[in-house]
Amino acid sequence: MIGWLQGTIKNYYQRGNRHIALISSGGVGYEVQLVQRDWVTLHLGDEQERWVHQVVSPDNIQLFGFSAIEERDLFRELIGVNGVGPQAALALLDALQLNELLRALIHSDLKTLCRAQGVGKRTAERMALELRSRLVNTVAPTDTEHVSLESSPQDLIATLETLGYETHEIQSALQRLNSIGGPQDGDDDDAWLRACIKLMSG
Structure with a gap:
């Protein structure tokens, strides 16, 4: 499986609504589908490297490339x-x-x-x-912009509610965690958050 590719842009074009880069590497040209915002920045002859996901089907092999x-x-x-x-x-x-x-x-x-x-x-x-x-x-x-917890049950409950969980199931998960002495992988806010979600998703 191809997971990463480095090479030179030999061509780039659209096929319907798909944005393709032809990347030459080791004497082989790989067609790699990109997101449009990456595709519009391409220039012929550019050296590029892409993280790749390969999709194999009975009649086709597709490569999808990403900058990160x-x-x-x-x-x-x-x-x-x-x-x-x-x-x-x-x-x-x-x-x-x-x-x-x-x-x-x-x-x-x-x-x-x-x-x-x-x-x-x-x-x-x-x-x-x-x-x-x-x-x-x-x-x-x-990413503290996504999940920011203070050290209080109310903040933990509020954060889980923003993720779509119901108050009663959050409280049940907290009770179960307290009964076993808390999370097994730490005692910080993130550990409590992960443990609650694991219990409610199980």
């Missing part, structure tokens, strides 16, 4: 959601900046998610439901 590994990894999370294909995932990353997309998924901001071409309300709801706990675990604790 975080974008590539989020793309992989998105296409793991039932009903979200590579084109919809790429449309989301094209319509929204990475932090904006993460925030929309974590906070179930359906209006923002539906700004992407081909993403309807049902798809947006499914993405937010399936991804919010995983994204909080892996991304949000490093």
